Amino acid sequence: MEGHIVIIGAGHAAAQAIDSLRREGFKGTITLVGDEPYLPYQRPPLSKKYLAGELELERLFIRPESFYVNHGVTLRLGQAAKALDLAARQVTLADGSTLEYTQLLLCPGTRARKVVAHGAELAGIHYLRSAADVQAIRSRFAPGSRVVIIGAGYIGLETAATCRKAGLEVDVLEMAGRVMNRVVAPEMSSFFAAEHARAGVRLHFDTLVSGFEGRDGAVREVHALDGRVFQTDLVVVGIGILPETALAEAAGLACENGIAVDAHCRTSDPHVYAIGDCVSAPSVRYHRRVRLESVDNAFEQAKTAAANMVGRTVVHDKVPWFWSDQYDLKLLIVGLNFDYDQVVIRGDVHSRSFACAYLREHELLAIDCVNNAKDYMAARKVIETRGKVDPTLLADAGVALRDAVLA
Ligand SMILES: Cc1cc2nc3c(=O)[nH]c(=O)nc-3n(C[C@H](O)[C@H](O)[C@H](O)COP(=O)(O)OP(=O)(O)OC[C@H]3O[C@@H](n4cnc5c(N)ncnc54)[C@H](O)[C@@H]3O)c2cc1C
Secondary structure: OOOEEEEEOOOHHHHHHHHHHHHOOOOOEEEEEEOOOOOOEOOHHHHOOOOOOOOOHHHHEOOOHHHHHHOOEEEEEOOOEEEEEOOOOEEEEOOOOEEEOOEEEEOOOEEEOOOOOEOOOOEOEEEOOOHHHHHHHHOOOOOOOEEEEEOOOHHHHHHHHHHHHOOOEEEEEOOOOOOOOOOOOHHHHHHHHHHHHHOOOEEEOOOOEEEEEEEOOEEEEEEEOOOOEEEOOEEEEOOOEEEOOHHHHHHOOOEOOOEEOOOOOEOOOOOEEEOHHHEEEEEOOOOEEEOOOOHHHHHHHHHHHHHHHOOOOOOOOOOOEEEEEEOOEEEEEEEOOOOOOEEEEEOOHHHOOEEEEEEEOOEEEEEEEEOOHHHHHHHHHHHHOOOEEOHHHHHOOOOOHHHHEOO
16 A cells, blocks of 8 residues: 555554554555654653663663664654545645655644642742653752642652652652542552552642742642642642643544543544544443543554455454552552442462452452452453453452353
């Protein structure tokens, strides 16, 4: 198949899409447009080893430059796409130049949700989305300095762990009553909260930020709505992300909590596909549209889109999985726990190797595994086949997970 595919957004999804398009036999030209000045790089290490200073940026590149050369990709990096003309099939870049396409693949990812409070523009208040964000945080990173982290989701907690390991004083302010409240059961939240407290992180729940005060333009205090004041040298905000839909919306593409695509990753315009963190897609399995924020999802949707873009009809219907690293704890999650009616703790939480399973009418919907890759692998197969389990057997870590499956 010939033509010119333009890809907007040079991240995880884009890197995989280039590989998949060529594997699917796409013979035309590809242009990759990215607003960051770098080759597509891995984001997960940003809050982990890259923040800790254990990895150079080049080590994060998903593919070396030679990959793009060998795959015949024209790189337009450090260059944002500013407008789309769907009728003319044309993209306008920040420098005013235009690109004509036969098909367009949108993968602009997400942007950090901004904190809205007095003083939010002070220096020293950072978000953690890009390599540039981490470089800015690291310039203020010193053992003994104080950091206030706003938000106890994955990003906030991973950042807290990395900061503690580097010897910083860490306060985490969370609006909800527990950590990772959007994604895990209270039992899991309690376990992670205890681990952070043990590491010396001070967690403050039900705490809303009312504003920031600074000295010489730099943040020095975080004020909570209840009157408490936290002295600090640095603030990292991790209060969620928003799908990057501005370009798509302005062009008239349908959006619904992300760029709306069908099960083939096609948008409301048949020449335009979209994948990764920026899209909401219909899920046959979950009977609703879902928008996922994970590397696995970006990779899998890239494969689906590439196949459909070359004319092979493929439906995206994968069981999603996620991971998070905090201290020596590796959390692996498979499945989505929508509408669960039972939680089963498998194994001993105190052993720091256990699992938390989510069931609905005995069907295993999802599982969170802590330092427990074996159960993660076994559960994945059960979840894929919509297996039902015996909760009592499942709770017994002495019984192999597959033996808890009901016939
Ligand atoms: C700190 C951090 C830690 C994470 N940890 C994990 C983890 O442990 N496990 C996990 O599964 N996931 C993790 N994630 C999420 C994971 O990184 C994302 O799911 C993944 O990057 C999504 O890939 P993507 O290609 O959709 O978007 P991205 O990788 O975000 O790439 C989108 C790119 O498009 C660019 N862009 C946006 N608009 C334009 C435009 N108009 N023109 C040109 N370029 C544009 C963006 O700047 C960006 O470079 C983490 C994310 C962060 C930030």
